[in-house]
Amino acid sequence: MRSGASGVPALPLDHPALLHERTLRELGPHATRFALEVVAECGSTNDELSLAATRTDERIAVLVALHQRAGRGRRGRAWHAGDGLTFSCAWPIAPDAPPPSALSLAAGLAVAEAIEDLGVRDVALKWPNDVLVDGRKIAGILVELVSGQRHTQRAIIGIGANLGSVPDYPPDGGRPATAIARHLPAAPAIETALATILVRLAARLDAFAAGGFAAMQHDWSQRDAFAGHMVRIDGEGASRSGRCEGVDADGALRLATASGIERILSGELSLRSAA
Numbered sequence: 001m002r003s004g005a006s007g008v009p010a011l012p013l014d015h016p017a018l019l020h021e022r023t024l025r026e027l028g029p030h031a032t033r034f035a036l037e038v039v040a041e042c043g044s045t046n047d048e049l050s051l052a053a054t055r056t057d058e059r060i061a062v063l064v065a066l067h068q069r070a071g072r073g074r075r076g077r078a079w080h081a082g083d084g085l086t087f088s089c090a091w092p093i094a095p096d097a098p099p100p101s102a103l104s105l106a107a108g109l110a111v112a113e114a115i116e117d118l119g120v121r122d123v124a125l126k127w128p129n130d131v132l133v134d135g136r137k138i139a140g141i142l143v144e145l146v147s148g149q150r151h152t153q154r155a156i157i158g159i160g161a162n163l164g165s166v167p168d169y170p171p172d173g174g175r176p177a178t179a180i181a182r183h184l185p186a187a188p189a190i191e192t193a194l195a196t197i198l199v200r201l202a203a204r205l206d207a208f209a210a211g212g213f214a215a216m217q218h219d220w221s222q223r224d225a226f227a228g229h230m231v232r233i234d235g236e237g238a239s240r241s242g243r244c245e246g247v248d249a250d251g252a253l254r255l256a257t258a259s260g261i262e263r264i265l266s267g268e269l270s271l272r273s274a275a
């Protein structure tokens with residue numbers, strides 16, 4: 001049995017079939033939206049789901065691993081799940097869907113909302129893909145696009161959420177981390193956390209399919225941890241500094257520099273405080 005940060009037994013589930021059953025129960029009427037699979041362990045849920053056969057129905061395929069051996073972040077970095085929830089969702093991208101570049105922002109917003117539903121306050125977002133509490137990363141999102149047969153495309157939306165406990169700093173010396181249990185009397189049950197995130201995610205994906213990121217730009221901006229701050233954008237061979245002016249209707253970061261406003265599209269880029 002895993003234990004939460006406060007010593008409270010937090011995640012009493014270590015059997016895939018039990019987690020599957022309890023999650024469906026938690027989802028209630030929303031369960032029909034998802035094709036849920038829970039495995040005891042795998043390398044990376046993103047990799048496993050990318051390789052899985054394309055579904056022909058409308059449901060969102062979800063793969064949860066109780067233990068993920070080789071979780072990935074962006075740019076080949078590692079995700080160390082600790083006492084956390086690791087899963088991926090496969091979302092079929094309709095041919096007439098808005099460009100998927102801002103999907104990781106939509107997914108991040110959904111995860112932030114879900115973590116607040118679980119009782120944590122002031123959940124913020126860091127462009128493009130991190131969910132923060134008190135400036136520390138509580139969840140990360142990795143969205144990858146996969147091509148299927150006959151020009152179909154799916155987005156694989158990988159989510160790692162720290163539930164019970166996590167080291168203050170990741171083993172690679174990255175930025176500080178936190179976990180949901182640090183902000184609540186006890187960690188939520190894993191099935192509650194999973195179902196809460198899935199319900200929020202499905203709602204934001206529906207909205208994204210209908211209206212793209214523009215429909216949620218305001219809600220994302222309300223949680224923007226860096227709006228108005230001096231920041232540095234690193235990656236893709238160059239570093240740019242300026243004042244963060246939030247995100248636009250496409251999910252691009254607006255950076256005020258000496259030469260005017262630059263629009264920065266989410267790619268393999270990292271935002272850092274310049275202070």
Ligand code: ATP
Pocket residue numbers: 073074075077078079080081082084128129130137138139140160162166170172173174175176177178269270271272
């Ligand atoms: P950025 O998103 O700005 O590029 P990042 O440091 O968040 O910066 P990502 O690639 O998004 O980089 O995330 C991967 C990083 O997340 C890892 O390099 C590691 O430092 C950190 N990390 C790994 N596991 C966890 C975890 N469970 N909780 C918080 N952070 C983690």
Ligand code: BTN
Pocket residue numbers: 043044045046047070071072073074079085086087088129130139140141142158159160161
């Ligand atoms: C990041 O912060 O860079 C993103 C981390 C994403 C981690 C999740 S855990 C489930 C899924 N499988 C992976 O290999 N990565 C994502």
